[in-house]
Structure formats: structure tokens, C-alpha cells
Amino acid sequence: MFYERIARPLFFTMPPEFVHRLSMIALAHSPMAAALEPFARKNYPALEKKVFGLIFPNPIGVAAGFDKNAECVNAWPRLGFGFMELGTITPKPQPGNPSPRIFRLPAQQGLINRMGFPNLGMDAVARRLEKIKAAGRWPRIPVGMNIGKNKDTPLEEAGRDYLACFRRTRDLADYFVVNVSSPNTPGLRQLQRGDFLDSILGPLRDEDPQALRPLLIKIAPDLVEEDLVEIVAAVEKYRLVGIVATNTTIDKTGLPLQEQGGVSGRPLTSRSTEIIRAVSRLTGGRVPIIGVGGIFNAVDAREKLEAGATLLQLYTGFVYEGPLVVRKICGGL
Numbered sequence: 626m627f628y629e630r631i632a633r634p635l636f637f638t639m640p641p642e643f644v645h646r647l648s649m650i651a652l653a654h655s656p657m658a659a660a661l662e663p664f665a666r667k668n669y670p671a672l673e674k675k676v677f678g679l680i681f682p683n684p685i686g687v688a689a690g691f692d693k694n695a696e697c698v699n700a701w702p703r704l705g706f707g708f709m710e711l712g713t714i715t716p717k718p719q720p721g722n723p724s725p726r727i728f729r730l731p732a733q734q735g736l737i738n739r740m741g742f743p744n745l746g747m748d749a750v751a752r753r754l755e756k757i758k759a760a761g762r763w764p765r766i767p768v769g770m771n772i773g774k775n776k777d778t779p780l781e782e783a784g785r786d787y788l789a790c791f792r793r794t795r796d797l798a799d800y801f802v803v804n805v806s807s808p809n810t811p812g813l814r815q816l817q818r819g820d821f822l823d824s825i826l827g828p829l830r831d832e833d834p835q836a837l838r839p840l841l842i843k844i845a846p847d848l849v850e851e852d853l854v855e856i857v858a859a860v861e862k863y864r865l866v867g868i869v870a871t872n873t874t875i876d877k878t879g880l881p882l883q884e885q886g887g888v889s890g891r892p893l894t895s896r897s898t899e900i901i902r903a904v905s906r907l908t909g910g911r912v913p914i915i916g917v918g919g920i921f922n923a924v925d926a927r928e929k930l931e932a933g934a935t936l937l938q939l940y941t942g943f944v945y946e947g948p949l950v951v952r953k954i955c956g957g958l
């Protein structure tokens with residue numbers, strides 16, 4: 626109630642990226658996460674899952690993009706999350722697109738963003754994680770690393786960027802996600818097609834031929850059936866352990882704001898569920914799916930699980946529902 630009546634209305638008077646920055650600082654450097662923990666975190670033994678060799682205390686994770694630079698690694702478990710996906714990181718640091726680059730759609734419970742992978746670069750993020758490890762403060766929930774390419778890297782050379790990010794962080798995360806689905810890096814989504822997929826996934830597989838590190842691919846919700854068939858074939862060929870479905874959509878039909886970027890939240894809910902259902906059908910349910918896109922409550926979560934997802938993530942639901950959202954969803958499940 627406090628979040629909906631007081632915090633959210635206050636936050637929504639301020640620019641979205643500023644609120645995000647403020648929240649990250651509060652979660653990273655103050656006793657905020659510790660203060661929230663008694664309200665936000667609860668054990669749900671019945672929800673524990675073992676997926677691709679990792680133990681997830683519950684299936685609700687922080688989606689990529691929220692903690693791009695691994696600033697709040699110790700806060701996410703306190704807020705009840707069952708896992709976190711850091712990044713997207715790129716080999717070199719980059720500033721992303723000019724601000725403003727996040728826009729709210731309050732009536733639709735959505736966001737449009739065109740961040741363009743602003744991040745400190747793989748070295749700075751890796752050093753941060755090395756420090757946490759060395760200090761014995763490694764979180765007890767699985768940590769994923771979402772990897773991407775720099776804006777100025779030509780698509781033909783993208784494979785090198787993904788490989789560099791993987792090499793740098795391979796001992797600093799529990800699973801890895803090849804992000805070929807952000808709409809905000811020019812041409813990136815073309816990497817979801819056959820030849821390009823080979824040029825990225827081939828070198829990654831050669832780097833880890835025994836598939837010791839769980840590797841997944843994150844896909845766009847705007848793919849058609851034949852794209853999905855191609856992706857599922859690549860998942861099998863390169864022995865990926867899962868598919869993250871989905872990133873934001875470029876479809877802004879019916880939305881009152883037509884800013885360039887990707888749409889997340891409620892306007893994405895059913896589309897991402899349909900992609901999960903299609904992927905699950907194409908893989909015969911054999912490949913774990915991390916379902917993401919417009920999850921706000923237990924009903925949304927259950928719909929995605931019933932469509933074939935094994936794990937779930939949220940970003941926009943956290944913005945609209947607040948820091949107790951994981952507990953509410955887990956309790957409902």
C-alpha cells in the first residue's frame with residue numbers, strides 16, 4: 626500500500642532514469658535493502674527449482690538491464706529474488722543513447738526504453754564481481770551475465786564481442802545469456818538469424834566445448850514462427866541450455882506514446898507468453914525457458930509457467946509494483 630499510495634506517485638513525478646539511479650544508489654550503499662528484507666523476503670521451499678544444474682530458491686529473477694553494472698548484487702537476494710541477471714555488458718564501456726531514453730506509459734502499466742546498453746564495460750563489471758567474491762560476499766542465489774556487443778562493432782565482427790565478454794566473466798557468473806534481441810542497438814536483432822547466430826554461438830561453444838557454463842539466448846517477442854524454428858535449431862546445434870523469452874517489443878500499436886524504443890510491461894504480457902508457448906511447443910518442452918515480459922502478479926506468473934516457462938524474470942513489474950513484488954508473486958504461486 627505504501628508503495629502504491631506514496632512512493633510510486635512521488636517517483637512518477639520525477640524522470641524515470643533519475644528514479645532508477647536513486648533506487649540503485651539506495652539499494653547499493655545504504656541499509657535500505659536490509660530494512661526492506663523482513664518485509665520483502667520469505668523462504669518458499671516448495672518453489673525451489675534445480676535448472677541447468679543450478680539451484681533457484683524461487684523462480685522469480687531480476688531481468689537484465691536493471692543492474693547492468695553489478696551494483697546491487699547483494700541487495701537482490703534481500704528483496705526476495707531467486708536469481709539475478711546482470712548486464713547487458715559490452716567489451717568496452719559505452720554511454721548508450723542520449724537522454725531522455727526511458728518513458729512511462731502509466732495508464733498502460735508499461736515503459737518504452739531506448740537505453741542502448743549504457744554500461745561500464747566488461748572489465749569494470751568483472752572487477753566489481755571479483756571484489757565481491759574475494760570478500761566472501763558472493764550471493765546465495767544464481768547470478769546470470771547478459772552479454773552484448775558494442776554499438777560501434779560491425780555485425781560481422783559481433784562474435785568477437787560476445788566471446789570477449791564471456792571470457793572475461795566466465796568465472797564470475799553461474800549462467801550466461803547471449804543478447805541478440807535488444808531493439809536499441811542498430812542491427813542487433815539481425816543477429817537472431819542463421820548465419821549470424823553461427824558466427825556468435827560457434828566461437829562461444831568452441832571456447833567451452835564441454836558446455837561447463839550454462840549458455841542461453843535471449844530472443845525478441847517480434848519473431849515469427851520460422852525465426853523461432855531457426856533459433857531452436859541453433860539451440861540444439863550449439864547445446865544451449867535455455868532460452869530467455871522475451872526482450873521488449875517494437876510494436877507500439879494503440880499506445881498513446883510513440884517514442885522510439887522497446888515496449889515492456891503490461892502491453893507485452895500476452896505477446897511474450899505466446900512466444901513462450903511457441904518455443905515450448907517447438908522444443909517439445911525439453912529446453913528450459915526463462916519467461917519475461919509483463920509479469921506483475923501471481924496470475925501473470927502462473928500464465929507464463931503454464932505456457933512452458935521454468936523460471937521467470939521481471940523488470941517493469943518491479944517499477945510498478947514495488948519492492949515487495951517478489952514476495953507477493955511467490956506467495957500467490
Ligand SMILES: Cc1cc2nc3c(=O)[nH]c(=O)nc-3n(C[C@H](O)[C@H](O)[C@H](O)COP(=O)(O)O)c2cc1C
Binds near residue numbers: 690727890
Ligand atoms: C529500462 C530497461 C532497460 C533494459 N535493458 C536491458 C538490457 O540491457 N539487456 C537485456 O537483455 N534486456 C534489457 N531490458 C529488457 C528486460 O530485461 C525485459 O526483457 C523486458 O523489459 C520485458 O520484461 P518486463 O515487462 O518485466 O519489463 C531492459 C528493459 C528496460 C525497461
